[in-house]
Amino acid sequence: MSSTTSPGQPGSTSTSNSTTSMPAVTTPGDTSTLGTSTPSSSSTGPSSASGSNSGSSSSSGSAGSAGSAGGCSTLPLCDDFESDTAGMAPDSTLWHVFMGCNPNATNAATMGGLTVGIDNSQAHSGSNSLRIVGGDSCGYYAITTAAFASGGQLGSQLYTRFYARFSGAGTADAAATQNHNGFLSMYSGSTPGSDPSFFTNYTQSSSTSGQLRLGFQGGVVVWNNIINGKDATLPDIDTAGEMQSVSPGAGPWDCYEFHIDQTNGHIEFWFNGTAVPGASWDGTSTQGVSDQWSTQGPQSLQIQSFGLGWLHINDAETAWYDDVALAGSRIGCN
Numbered sequence: 001m002s003s004t005t006s007p008g009q010p011g012s013t014s015t016s017n018s019t020t021s022m023p024a025v026t027t028p029g030d031t032s033t034l035g036t037s038t039p040s041s042s043s044t045g046p047s048s049a050s051g052s053n054s055g056s057s058s059s060s061g062s063a064g065s066a067g068s069a070g071g072c073s074t075l076p077l078c079d080d081f082e083s084d085t086a087g088m089a090p091d092s093t094l095w096h097v098f099m100g101c102n103p104n105a106t107n108a109a110t111m112g113g114l115t116v117g118i119d120n121s122q123a124h125s126g127s128n129s130l131r132i133v134g135g136d137s138c139g140y141y142a143i144t145t146a147a148f149a150s151g152g153q154l155g156s157q158l159y160t161r162f163y164a165r166f167s168g169a170g171t172a173d174a175a176a177t178q179n180h181n182g183f184l185s186m187y188s189g190s191t192p193g194s195d196p197s198f199f200t201n202y203t204q205s206s207s208t209s210g211q212l213r214l215g216f217q218g219g220v221v222v223w224n225n226i227i228n229g230k231d232a233t234l235p236d237i238d239t240a241g242e243m244q245s246v247s248p249g250a251g252p253w254d255c256y257e258f259h260i261d262q263t264n265g266h267i268e269f270w271f272n273g274t275a276v277p278g279a280s281w282d283g284t285s286t287q288g289v290s291d292q293w294s295t296q297g298p299q300s301l302q303i304q305s306f307g308l309g310w311l312h313i314n315d316a317e318t319a320w321y322d323d324v325a326l327a328g329s330r331i332g333c334n
Contacts, residue, residue, distance in 0.1 A: 005053060015314065028160050029063065030316035031122040043200055047207075070079045072161070072323075072325040072327070072331055075153075075325050075326065075327040075331070076147035076152060076153035076154050076326050076327060076328070077094075077144060077146070077147040077306070077324065077325055077326035077327075078181050078285065078324075078325050079091075079094065079323075079324045079325075080125060080128070080322060080323050080324075081118055081126075081128040081129055081130055081322065082126045082127065082128055084118040085118060086113065086118050086119060086127075086128060086256075087112065087113045087117065087118065087119075088113075088114065088117060088118055089113065089114055089116065089117050089118070090116075090117070090130055091106060091120060091241050093146075093277075094144055094146055095130075095142040096142070096143045096144070097116045097141075097142060097144070098116075098140065098141045098142075098143050098199060098202065098307065098309070099115070099140055100135065100136040100137070100138035100139050100140050100141075100320065101136050101137060101138040101203075102136075103199060103200075104216050110133050110134075110320075111133055114133060115132070115133050115134060115140060115148045116130075116131075116132050116133075116140055116141070116142055117126075117130075118130065118131070118132060118308065119131035119246055119320065122165065122320045123247045123322055124163040124253040124322035124323050125322060125323055128321075128322075129320045129321060129322040130142055130308065130320065130321040130322065130324075131318065131320050131321075132308070132310045132318065132319050132321075133203070133262075133310075133318045133320070134310065134312065134316045134317075134318075135181075135309065135310030135311055135312035135316060136312050137311070137312060137313060138290060138311070139182060139185055139307075139309050139310065139311035140309045141185055141307035141308060141309030141314075142307065142308055142309060143185070143193075143199075143202075143305050143306070143307035144305065144306050145192070145193025145194065145198070145219065145304060145305045145306075146192060146193075146306070147182060147193065147305050147306070147322045147326050148192070148303060148305060148306075149193065149194060150192060150194075153328065154326060154327075155262050155289050155328055156261065156262045157259065157260075157261060157262070157328050157329070158259065158260045158262060158303060158324050158326065158328075158332050159257070159258070159307070159322070159326070159327045159328065159329055159331055160256075160257065160258055160259075160260035160306065160324075160325070160327075160331075161255065161256070161257045161324075161325045161327075161331040161333065162256055162308065162321055162322070162323065162324040162325070163233050163253045163256070163269055163321065163322045163323050163333075164183065164248075164253070164256060164308075164319060164320065164322075165248070165252065165253050165254065165256050165319075165320050166183070166248060166317055166318070166320075167317045167318040167319070168264030168315065168317050170315050177216045177219070177247055177248050178216065178217065178219045178247075179217075179313070179314035179315050180215075180216070180217045180313040180314045180330070181215055181216050181310070181311055181312060181313050181314055181315050181317065182213050182214065182215025182216070182224065182310070182311030182313065183214060183215055183216075183308065183310055183311065183319055184213060184214035184215070184306075184307065184308055184311065185211050185212075185213050185214075185303075185305075185307040185309070185311070186212045186305060186306055186307065187202060187209070187210070187211055187303070187305045187307075188209060188210065188211075188212055188215075188227055188298065188301045188302050188303050188304065189206070189208060189210070189227075189302060189304060190208065190209065191209065191300060191304065192304055193304050193305050205226055205228065205229050206228070207228050208227070208228070209227060210225075210227035210228065210229075211226050211227070212224075212226075212227065212298065212301065212303070213225075213226065213311065214258075215311060215313075216247075217233060217237055218224065218236075218237045218241075218242045219242060219247055220246060220247050220278070221245050221246055221247065221269075221271070221276070221279055222234060222235060222237070222245065222279070223267070223279060223293070223297075225293070225297050226299055227298055231291070231296075232292045232293055232295075232296035232297055233292060234267070234278070234279060234281055234290060234292070234293040234297060235278035235279065235289045235290060235293075236288055236289055236290065236291055236292050236293075237290070238288040238289070240279055240281075240287070240289055240292070241288055242278070243278070243290040244276070244277045244278025244279075245276060245278035245279050245291050246271045246276050246278075246279070251313065252270055253322070254271065255270075255271070255272050255273065255333035256270075256271060257269070257270040257271075257273075257330070257331065257332070257333065258270070258279075260301060260303070260329065262268025262300060262301040262302065262303060263300055264283065264299070264300060265281070265297060265299050265300055265301055266281055266282055266283060267279070267280050267281045267300040270282050271331075273332070273333050277289075278320055279295060281293055306326060308321045308324065
């Protein structure tokens with residue numbers, strides 16, 4: 001889809017064992033080759049997290065159809081990227097490639113593949129993953145809207161699960177996860193993803209619409225609300241808040257999960273199966289942790305999309321994603 005848009009808002013964040021079938025690539029900002037370390041993680045809830053390769057993984061070419069992607073084949077979205085071709089863009093019936101501030105720009109070839117494309121040098125399960133290289137201040141993303149479409153399976157309770165690794169995490173070049181950058185974007189508003197203007201206006205904010213982002217700031221994972229022109233973070237960029245969040249370790253695939261209650265904006269967040277209080281919100285303000293979110297966070301949401309990529313505020317890095325799932329109840333890491 002061709003579209004035009006205006007630059008994003010300066011200063012806002014959106015804030016393993018790898019299966020190696022070809023030599024690992026050197027990525028922007030990465031001075032070393034990513035290794036194959038296994039993270040240790042505790043877990044709570046219905047399933048335990050694992051940074052290890054889960055073995056075989058079937059393909060998933062459409063929302064809620066074929067594919068295991070960590071046992072999620074019946075869910076509204078389940079994609080392990082195994083049905084895609086390495087070096088090509090992800091399935092266009094499921095994912096829209098959004099090239100940030102210049103959305104009409106070519107999804108250019110780079111590092112043996114595409115800027116936003118399928119890579120077989122790293123994978124959490126199977127052979128393939130989604131890779132995004134570089135980014136800009138509006139964000140390079142692969143965005144799906146299918147599961148949010150009218151008549152879709154997702155309701156007011158949104159649960160997500162995906163695995164991610166970043167080129168700078170825990171290495172000598174830790175800028176990716178230490179500085180102000182982002183990796184996930186969801187658009188909330190009344191305009192559905194099927195509307196011709198959806199991606200044209202994707203970076204715009206109004207009194208009732210805009211992006212809810214997830215990224216890094218202060219060395220930890222943070223939420224960033226830019227709906228209604230706001231620029232609030234959760235947790236607060238404060239020592240107390242940062243201590244309540246989490247930062248990716250060196251090399252492994254990490255499992256990210258969250259639940260958003262769209263009726264009241266409440267959030268539950270888990271990292272490798274363990275609850276993260278600083279990235280969660282139950283409506284109670286805690287000094288130094290959620291002061292800002294209590295007054296400037298979203299009171300309710302109408303999410304229309306889910307996008308994974310890289311928002312380059314401070315650093316151009318490379319991100320990989322695998323085993324992505326959306327549902328109406330907790331999926332868990334497996």
